[in-house]
Amino acid sequence: MEKITVLLGDRSYPITIAANLFDDPTSFWPLKPGDRVMLVTNETLAPLYLNNVRLILEQADIRVDTRILPDGEQYKSLEVLNQVFTALLEGSHGRDTTLVALGGGVIGDMTGFAAASYQRGVRFIQLPTTLLSQVDSSVGGKTGVNHPLGKNMIGAFHQPASVVIDLNCLNTLSxxxxxxxxxxxxxxxxxxxxxxxxxxxxxxxxxxxxxxxxxxxxxxxxxxxxxxxxxxxxxxxxxxxxxxxxxxxxxxxxxxxxxxxxxxxxxxxxxxxxxxxxxxxxxxxxxxxxxxxxxxxxxxxxxxxxxxxxxxxxxxxxxxxxxxxxxxxxxxxxxxxxxxxxxxxxxxxxxxxxxxxxxxxxxxx
Amino acid sequence: MEKITVLLGDRSYPITIAANLFDDPTSFWPLKPGDRVMLVTNETLAPLYLNNVRLILEQADIRVDTRILPDGEQYKSLEVLNQVFTALLEGSHGRDTTLVALGGGVIGDMTGFAAASYQRGVRFIQLPTTLLSQVDSSVGGKTGVNHPLGKNMIGAFHQPASVVIDLNCLNTLSxxxxxxxxxxxxxxxxxxxxxxxxxxxxxxxxxxxxxxxxxxxxxxxxxxxxxxxxxxxxxxxxxxxxxxxxxxxxxxxxxxxxxxxxxxxxxxxxxxxxxxxxxxxxxxxxxxxxxxxxxxxxxxxxxxxxxxxxxxxxxxxxxxxxxxxxxxxxxxxxxxxxxxxxxxxxxxxxxxxxxxxxxxxxxxx
CATH class of the missing domain: 1.20.1090.10 (Dehydroquinate synthase-like - alpha domain)
Structure with a gap:
């Protein structure tokens, strides 16, 4: 297992890299029993990973709601972001909830921005599933959505609480x-x-x-x-x-x-x-x-x-x-x-x- | 003139309170000649103050674009917020732009959140025109919009660069x-x-x-x-x-x-x-x-x-x-x-x- 820490004072966080991490509930630090989670992923990834991750978290006594977004950069918009807010409010998620981004850069950026903005900021965890998001977008706290007139023009700096990179995800990449x-x-x-x-x-x-x-x-x-x-x-x-x-x-x-x-x-x-x-x-x-x-x-x-x-x-x-x-x-x-x-x-x-x-x-x- | 400072380390900012401040270009610190501004207000306030403030800023060699939003709490939404982003992008505003909120709490909250989110954060100045916004929402950096399922559920903490309270505005309040x-x-x-x-x-x-x-x-x-x-x-x-x-x-x-x-x-x-x-x-x-x-x-x-x-x-x-x-x-x-x-x-x-x-x-x- 490779493990590094992004040093940002009281916003420092760990990145863990290994195979089979999604099969181990302790990977998902800092979640603990009793926590609530909104797990956000897309239609393509849901059949591959969603049930597995949900099950592992639920076995650790974490209450998991899920939101499945359409797949693609064209859905990285304020309108689709609003679906995440709606799901959070319909589920009565409070400031103590944690958003978990299960996907590539689009899911990570949108879920991160949702976490930055929901009730002016809640915790989030990145589970990047593509090589691109593992080496780039999941590290550093840049979050956001596109505008028809420009890419990534709306967003926030919001650091994750942790990043968990399961190498097994690369096996399903095109x-x-x-x-x-x-x-x-x-x-x-x-x-x-x-x-x-x-x-x-x-x-x-x-x-x-x-x-x-x-x-x-x-x-x-x-x-x-x-x-x-x-x-x-x-x-x-x-x-x-x-x-x-x-x-x-x-x-x-x-x-x-x-x-x-x-x-x-x-x-x-x-x-x-x-x-x-x-x-x-x-x-x-x-x-x-x-x-x-x-x-x-x-x-x-x-x-x-x-x-x-x-x-x-x-x-x-x-x-x-x-x-x-x-x-x-x-x-x-x-x-x-x-x-x-x-x-x-x-x-x-x-x-x-x-x-x-x-x-x-x-x-x- | 009353002047106080909100002490927040490198995000500290002044609040100035007096009559006739909108007639004096030096009120609008920290704007300087050559700066670009997006002045955001609503349909009710525009005929009362917009031309005056724009003229004063333009005389100080500041380039002013404006965006007039519909008036009312029901327009404090992601959709209307997106109009501000569109105006900024259509005007090719960069990270060095300043958003100026001319209005009450709705305009201040939305403009502040637009400033927090546009290109992940640009500067903004509050010109609160209602007593409510002067004593409350313009101070403290809470910004955001409503969701149909809850008020102020989407937003950011984003401190203004300054707050300018012109007492003359109270004369037009109902x-x-x-x-x-x-x-x-x-x-x-x-x-x-x-x-x-x-x-x-x-x-x-x-x-x-x-x-x-x-x-x-x-x-x-x-x-x-x-x-x-x-x-x-x-x-x-x-x-x-x-x-x-x-x-x-x-x-x-x-x-x-x-x-x-x-x-x-x-x-x-x-x-x-x-x-x-x-x-x-x-x-x-x-x-x-x-x-x-x-x-x-x-x-x-x-x-x-x-x-x-x-x-x-x-x-x-x-x-x-x-x-x-x-x-x-x-x-x-x-x-x-x-x-x-x-x-x-x-x-x-x-x-x-x-x-x-x-x-x-x-x-x-």
Whole structure:
């Protein structure tokens, strides 16, 4: 079992990583007998895990209500969030209830925001079931929903009481979802840890084969890297913004294509190549380094170009609505080596456009 | 000019109280030239104040967008809140924007929650225009919206950057709204400050006549009392709950009658009498003390009985959904003297029912 702690003063919390955790009631710390729980999951995951988790909790004398939401990024909305509030109120849940998020990033973000907002804040526990949510969204307390005009535009910082990662969940992931998670894994190597990037180049096939030792170490390392960043910068004043490498480009892809058509990690993968190309044009990154990134992303089964439906000009309006925009000025996370990145303001729009252009496969050529 | 500071560490903020503040751009600290603002108000207040405030801000080189919401507690909903998010996104407002709430409690609560949630938190300034919001909801950082199944059930703790109280706003209040504010004023005397209650008995007529010296001192004293409580207990672990005297009963009235039909202060006034009657039955309060409360409320033009449409049994289901309910047990704020109150758990339902019964005017008798 791997166990780390996210250090945030009186909001510190543990992340536990192992197989078969969902079969052990002690995994679900800090729940105790007599507690009430609202277990939130989606239609796809419910048949796989819901009864098992509910049973384990009920055997530990915890009173469990459940709410099953529709599956998909397009349902990460205020309207669907309100279904969780309705379920909580219909069940007369008080301030002492605990919300448990059983699912990927969408379920985790929505359940977390529901916990942040229900009666101005109740406890919640993350049970992330996808690689993407295990290495990224379940750590750090960012919660929220989308708005038709922008992704993750409505939300709160609300830390979980604990995160429980059962490696068995990865067995039911599709190849595409696994690859989407690997995009965020590779991101950590690029922005924070060149040695980890080297390790990924050597061990990628083991990860794709779901080798449990490799996967446990990989998830632990990503959570550690993210936990360090979050501990240093909980509310994204500075260093935390580095975690958004590729995301400003990627959000433009997700928004333009309609949420859910490109998976988050797929959009981030293409976005990271666009960021690398931008860094190249600024003279701070080499095409050889970009080639290493492209190679690793391709081996993971990820796209390294934007969708053929989008022209370079289609990106900017979306990018200028990004949360990192200050006073109308585009701010981008750009790599400076394999293992280091920085936030850069005022990058000229024509440089960004040219970098995106290089990542467009034009179907007419 | 009266000025106090709510002490909350790095979230401390000033409250300024005087006439004509909206005519002075320096009132709107910490706004500075170049800042962007989303000014949120309602249809009733817009013709009275909106152009004036916008002009003053624009003369100070601040870029002002506005959003006018429908007027009324029934619009304090997630749906209307979403209109604010839409306006912010359509205007490409970034994390550096400031939301300004120009209005009473509904506008303040919704704008504050919008500020708490937009891009996971932006700055906001309160310009409370009703006595109720000046002495109560604009101080302390409670923000939120209603759910059809419960009032203020969705929200956040989010402190304003400053509160600016222009006494001129009181000149346009209806007598009923003024009285509603006085209910909360009287509440502070009952729960925290017997000397202030005495002062109110002497000066109530001056307040009803909007005597500006009396009103400025009254608002200052209420803000001070509330600020002290909030500074000691920002997230309502203990002492802050005292501010809810009469509110558990009052919320039941508001919910049963439909939001907006009884004003908040009217419901709280009747609720405070019910709390006093409950305390009497528990032997901790005298009928003479209750009579002083009833007398002062009546002089202020406030109801001291519940609505004739409600039977005592109609209250409990609403009261058991109150946020103060823990593990299904009713917790009530009850007075122990004029100037002191406490939170009490496990009060027998029949005592509460009998106390409510005493505050019901049965139209058939």
């Amino acid at each position: 190849a595409r979802e696994l690859a989407s998670g690997l995009a965020e894994v590779i991101k950590y190597g690029i922005i924070l840890d060149g040695d980890f990037f080297d390790w990924l180049e050597i061990n990628l096939n083991a990860l794709l084969a779901l080798d449990s030792a490799a996967m446990a170490w990989c998830i632990r390392r990503c959570c550690e890297l993210k936990a360090d960043v979050v501990a240093a910068d909980e509310r994204e004043g500075g260093q935390r913004a580095l975690l958004n490498l590729g995301h400003t480009f990627g959000h433009a892809i997700e928004a333009h294509m309609g949420y859910g058509n490109w998976l988050h990690g797929e959009a981030v993968a293409a976005g990271m190549v666009m960021a690398a190309r931008t860094a190249e044009r600024l003279g701070q990154f080499t095409s050889v380094q970009t080639a290493r990134i492209i190679d690793l992303l391709k081996r993971a089964g990820l796209p390294t170009n934007g969708p053929s439906e989008m022209r370079a000009e289609d990106y900017l309006p979306h990018m200028l609505r990004d949360k990192k925009v200050l006073a109308g000025e585009l701010r981008l996370v750009l790599p400076i080596s394999i293992g280091a990145a920085q936030v850069q303001s005022g990058v000229a729009h024509d440089i960004v456009l040219a970098a995106i252009e290089k990542c467009i496969v034009n179907p007419t050529f | 007598a009923r709204e003024l009285a509603s504010g006085l209910a909360e004023v009287i509440k502070y005397g009952i729960i925290l400050d017997g000397d202030f209650f005495d002062w109110l008995e002497i000066n109530l007529n001056a307040l009803l006549a909007l005597d500006s010296a009396a009103m400025a001192w009254c608002i200052r004293r209420c803000c001070e009392l509330k600020a002290d409580v909030v500074a000691a207990d920002e997230r309502e672990g203990g002492q802050r709950a005292l501010l809810n005297l009469g509110h558990t009963f009052g919320h039941a009235i508001e919910a049963h009658m439909g939001y907006g039909n009884w004003l908040h202060g009217e419901a709280v006034a009747a609720g405070m009498v019910m709390a006093a009657r409950t305390a009497e039955r528990l032997g901790q309060f005298t009928s003479v003390q209750t009579a002083r409360i009833i007398d002062l409320l009546k002089r202020a033009g406030l109801p001291t009985n519940g609505p004739s449409e409600m039977r005592a049994e109609d209250y409990l289901p609403h009261m058991l959904r109150d946020k103060k309910v823990l593990a299904g047990e009713l917790r009530l704020v009850l007075p122990i003297s004029i100037g002191a109150a406490q939170v009490q758990s496990g009060v027998a339902h029949d005592i509460v029912l009998a106390a409510i019964e005493k505050c019901i005017v049965n139209p058939t008798f």
